[in-house]
Amino acid sequence: MTAGKEISLKVDHTLVQDATGTMAFLQFEAMGISRVKTEKSLIYVDHNTLQTGFENPDDHIFLQDMASNIGVIYSRPGNGICHQVNLERFAEPGKILLGADSHTPTAGGLGMLAIGVGGLDVAVAMGGGDFCLMMPKIINVKLTGALAPWASAKDIVLEVLRRLSVKGGLKTILEYTGDGIKHLTVPERATITNMGAETGATASLFPSDEITLEFLKAQGREDVWRPLAADKNAVYDQELEINLCKLEPLAACPHSPDNVKPVKELEGMKINQVVIGSCTNSSYLDLMKVAEILKGKKVHPDVSLVLACGSRQVFQMLADNGSLAEIIKSGARVLECACGPCIGMGQSPKSAGISLRTINRNFKGRSGTKDAQVYLVSPETAAASAVSGVMTDPRSLGEPFVVPNPEKFSIDDSMFIFPAYGDKEIRRGPNIKALPLKCELDRDLQGEVLLKVGDNITTDHIMPAGAKILPLRSNIPAMAEYVFEPVDPDFARRAKEKRGGIVLGGDNYGQGSSREHAALAPMYLGVTAVIAKSIARIHYDNLINFGIVPLIFMDPATYDTIGQGDRLEICGMKESVERGDEELTARNLTSGQKFSVKLLLSDRQRRVLSAGGTLNFMKAENS
Ligand code: F3S
Numbered sequence: 001m002t003a004g005k006e007i008s009l010k011v012d013h014t015l016v017q018d019a020t021g022t023m024a025f026l027q028f029e030a031m032g033i034s035r036v037k038t039e040k041s042l043i044y045v046d047h048n049t050l051q052t053g054f055e056n057p058d059d060h061i062f063l064q065d066m067a068s069n070i071g072v073i074y075s076r077p078g079n080g081i082c083h084q085v086n087l088e089r090f091a092e093p094g095k096i097l098l099g100a101d102s103h104t105p106t107a108g109g110l111g112m113l114a115i116g117v118g119g120l121d122v123a124v125a126m127g128g129g130d131f132c133l134m135m136p137k138i139i140n141v142k143l144t145g146a147l148a149p150w151a152s153a154k155d156i157v158l159e160v161l162r163r164l165s166v167k168g169g170l171k172t173i174l175e176y177t178g179d180g181i182k183h184l185t186v187p188e189r190a191t192i193t194n195m196g197a198e199t200g201a202t203a204s205l206f207p208s209d210e211i212t213l214e215f216l217k218a219q220g221r222e223d224v225w226r227p228l229a230a231d232k233n234a235v236y237d238q239e240l241e242i243n244l245c246k247l248e249p250l251a252a253c254p255h256s257p258d259n260v261k262p263v264k265e266l267e268g269m270k271i272n273q274v275v276i277g278s279c280t281n282s283s284y285l286d287l288m289k290v291a292e293i294l295k296g297k298k299v300h301p302d303v304s305l306v307l308a309c310g311s312r313q314v315f316q317m318l319a320d321n322g323s324l325a326e327i328i329k330s331g332a333r334v335l336e337c338a339c340g341p342c343i344g345m346g347q348s349p350k351s352a353g354i355s356l357r358t359i360n361r362n363f364k365g366r367s368g369t370k371d372a373q374v375y376l377v378s379p380e381t382a383a384a385s386a387v388s389g390v391m392t393d394p395r396s397l398g399e400p401f402v403v404p405n406p407e408k409f410s411i412d413d414s415m416f417i418f419p420a421y422g423d424k425e426i427r428r429g430p431n432i433k434a435l436p437l438k439c440e441l442d443r444d445l446q447g448e449v450l451l452k453v454g455d456n457i458t459t460d461h462i463m464p465a466g467a468k469i470l471p472l473r474s475n476i477p478a479m480a481e482y483v484f485e486p487v488d489p490d491f492a493r494r495a496k497e498k499r500g501g502i503v504l505g506g507d508n509y510g511q512g513s514s515r516e517h518a519a520l521a522p523m524y525l526g527v528t529a530v531i532a533k534s535i536a537r538i539h540y541d542n543l544i545n546f547g548i549v550p551l552i553f554m555d556p557a558t559y560d561t562i563g564q565g566d567r568l569e570i571c572g573m574k575e576s577v578e579r580g581d582e583e584l585t586a587r588n589l590t591s592g593q594k595f596s597v598k599l600l601l602s603d604r605q606r607r608v609l610s611a612g613g614t615l616n617f618m619k620a621e622n623s
Contacts, residue, residue: 003137006602008130015099019047022474024119036071037128044075044082049338055471058429065426079415080311080337083279092224093208102513109190111208118516118542137237143180145245149400153188154378157195158250162260169199186215187283198257252376255364272353274386278342281358282310288403291323293383294330300389308335344368344466438547438612445573447501452564458512480521500526510539519546547613554596566590
């Protein structure tokens, strides 16, 4: 278990959501395996619940039929956001969860080792395959003291982001310890582990203690509890200490979750929209605090407040105890329990609008409005600001109130459809297209630089989402038309005209979500390699999974010497991959210059890349 060495994990649970699940299911099907081999596998329909055309409902039916046949539990649209519902009903301390969603680490709040990966890795795990990764370094985040009034779990994780940045967690696991933990409920811990993903961390982990047991009891699931804590003599690669007493309400300013400032420095800024919800902050306790703040008040006339509970359980409980009535009376617009505005599915802000959101990401354009300014804040800051019409430090509300932990959550699993393990015919709408497959890796790599991009390019830049594009997720030829659209709308046309080529990236290329379409759709357009200063972990793995060669400049300064349109070549690429060469010589055929690139692959990744991707590899293994 040395950091940087490949390890393989036996996966207990898997999770996909509809945006990644259609593809994962098509991939599972293509492997020719009839039943899932995990202890528990789930599909949550929470991303594309808007039905503006036939595509989404058709996909939901496909997912429901497939789930039933192959042994996956199906969570119906309206039942809630995957990570919130999973925490409530399925997460188990000490188990390993692999999820095709970058915020899968949310379940770490309950002591589960939960990792976000591409859908293909999940499909492989569903088929009984191990999950292989480089052993991460472990950062100990020690929390001491207790939060001051009006500071929240969101402020803790914003402080982690302020210190570590959106790159500081790359190839690490954030393990939380310290006496501050005992003041945090499981949903608060889950807010922290959720946004650990924004640091690039592989996972974030809290111990499983008495508080975990209380939560599980209230969910009627105490039988899955077991105590888990760090060894007394545990040694860490890095330590970070946060004194909770000193934290104040914070906000991540546009356009990055690590651009963190105290709310009081931003006070008085006029706002146009407030969005409360998402898998980060939509638990019962979050929404109860919001309801308390809104009670007897009205949303400011210049502000649109939209709100979505994270799960039907939360929604039901707010309805039962009258809090929902307070929220409605305030003038808030209540949405269904789903990702909604977080993924750009409706509720885009006005042009150049300022939107305060309790979500986890504020990348430019993700809200659906290119010039909107999105600030990430706690539910308390969001609700206080919705009433005042300006950015408001919740401490100005005076004495804080206490929302007691519920002794019993409202439990109703009727929106899950449990598998029938039948052979029923799968209904496939016209939006479900066959999976594009790649040939095995070419002997030599040769191609034109189709696009040169800067640092911190996200998967949203590479394969944007939103109401227009997401419904095409199982129709790759149609979806590929939008590859790199926010950066260069001509990219898809050029890639097709040149019959593919190479993408040049800066630092932290492919950060953000686990969206495997950000590798699959470029592969369809003929992208054969990405050469960058550095590549985000999940995207690096996704590139390999789809047969695209991920290369890192040995000398980052080489990036400046290569231009868009240059032709590059690496002779003997396939042989180098198979041999395990870590340093390769590339040639810029346009300038005549030679340069070195790094290719770090495990044994398995070498074989996958050589075969042209995981699907080809698995098919060969199973035949
Ligand atoms: Fe959904 Fe946004 Fe979370 S898209 S899963 S609510 S990050």
